[in-house]
Amino acid sequence: MTKIAVIGAGAIGRPVVEALLAGAIDDVEVIGVVNDKPLPDGFPVPQIHLAEAIATSDVIVECAGQAVVARHAVEILESGRDLLVTSAGALADAGLATRMTAAGPGRFVVTSGAVGGVDLLVSAGSYGSVQRASVTTTKLPGALLQPWMDDATQERIRTTTEPITIFEGTAEEAARFFPRSLNVAATVGLALGSLDLVEVRLIADPAAELTSHVIEADTDAGSYRFEIRNHPSPDNPRTSGVVARAVVRSLSVLVGRPVGAVSII
Ligand SMILES: NC(=O)C1=CN([C@@H]2O[C@H](COP(=O)(O)OP(=O)(O)OC[C@H]3O[C@@H](n4cnc5c(N)ncnc54)[C@H](O)[C@@H]3O)[C@@H](O)[C@H]2O)C=CC1
Numbered sequence: 001m002t003k004i005a006v007i008g009a010g011a012i013g014r015p016v017v018e019a020l021l022a023g024a025i026d027d028v029e030v031i032g033v034v035n036d037k038p039l040p041d042g043f044p045v046p047q048i049h050l051a052e053a054i055a056t057s058d059v060i061v062e063c064a065g066q067a068v069v070a071r072h073a074v075e076i077l078e079s080g081r082d083l084l085v086t087s088a089g090a091l092a093d094a095g096l097a098t099r100m101t102a103a104g105p106g107r108f109v110v111t112s113g114a115v116g117g118v119d120l121l122v123s124a125g126s127y128g129s130v131q132r133a134s135v136t137t138t139k140l141p142g143a144l145l146q147p148w149m150d151d152a153t154q155e156r157i158r159t160t161t162e163p164i165t166i167f168e169g170t171a172e173e174a175a176r177f178f179p180r181s182l183n184v185a186a187t188v189g190l191a192l193g194s195l196d197l198v199e200v201r202l203i204a205d206p207a208a209e210l211t212s213h214v215i216e217a218d219t220d221a222g223s224y225r226f227e228i229r230n231h232p233s234p235d236n237p238r239t240s241g242v243v244a245r246a247v248v249r250s251l252s253v254l255v256g257r258p259v260g261a262v263s264i265i
C-alpha cells in the first residue's frame with residue numbers, strides 16, 4: 001500500500017483526493033490533506049500538518065501553489081518522500097530547480113497538468129536543437145487579474161469586450177507574473193530544456209468559455225503544434241478541470257501502477 005498525502009484542498013486537490021478514494025489507482029491510501037485553511041465540512045480525509053505528512057507518507061502531491069514548492073520541496077525530498085509537483089512554474093526559479101534536482105533520496109516529478117504533447121516535446125528536445133517555441137494561452141479576463149496590476153490595468157482587462165494581449169514574455173516571466181495561470185508555459189520550457197526559449201503570450205478574451213493553450217515548437221526532430229481547449233474547473237475559473245485527472249495519471253506512473261486498460265506513459 002502506497003501512502004499519499006496531498007497539499008492543497010482546492011479545485012485540483014479535492015478531486016484528486018476524491019478520485020483516489022474512489023479507487024483510481026490500486027493500492028494507495030490517502031492519509032490526509034495539508035491545507036493553509038480549515039477544510040470545509042465533510043471533506044473526506046483528515047487535515048494534517050506537513051510534518052505528519054512527511055513522517056507518514058510515501059508520496060506527497062502538491063496542488064497548492066508555487067510558494068509551497070519553493071518553501072517545502074527540498075525538505076520533502078531530503079526526507080525521502082517522493083514529490084509530485086503541480087505548480088510547475090516554481091521550477092522557473094533556476095536556483096530552486098537546481099536545489100530540488102540535487103536533493104534526495106526522494107524523487108520529484110512534474111505533472112503534464114492542463115496540457116498535452118509534452119511527452120513528445122521531451123523526446124524532441126533530447127533529439128537535437130530547438131529553433132523556436134511558443135505558448136499562447138487564452139482565458140476569461142476575470143481569471144487573469146493579478147494583485148500587482150494597477151487599477152487601470154485591472155479595469156481594462158475586466159471590461160474588455162474583445163480579446164486583448166495582456167502579457168508577452170518568457171516562460172520564466174510568465175510563471176512569475178501569473179503564478180496561478182501560466183504554469184503550463186514552464187512545463188513546456190522544462191520539457192524542451194529551456195524556459196528562456198519559450199515565447200509566451202497571454203490573451204484575455206471575454207468570449208473564452210474554454211481555456212486554450214496553443215503550443216508550437218520547431219525542432220530538429222520536427223515541427224509541432226498542439227491546440228488544447230479545456231473547460232475551466234467549476235470551482236476555479238483559472239484552472240482547467242482536467243488538471244486533477246492529469247495529477248492522478250502522473251501519480252499512477254510515479255507509483256508504478258499506470259491507470260487505463262493499456263498503459264500509455
Ligand atoms: N500544471 C498545471 O497545468 C496547473 C497548475 N496549477 C497549479 O496548481 C495550484 C493549485 O490550483 P487550484 O487547486 O486550482 O487552486 P485553488 O486556489 O482552488 O486551491 C489551492 C489550495 O491550496 C491551499 N493552499 C494555498 N497555499 C497553501 C499553503 N501554503 N499550504 C497549504 N495549503 C495551501 C488553499 O487553501 C487551497 O485549498 C495553482 O496555484 C497552480 O500553481 C493550476 C492549474 C494548472
Ligand SMILES: O=C([O-])CC(=O)C(=O)O
Nearest residue numbers: 114181182183184239240
Ligand atoms: O489550468 C490551466 O489551464 C493552466 C493554468 O492554470 C496554469 O498553467 O497555471
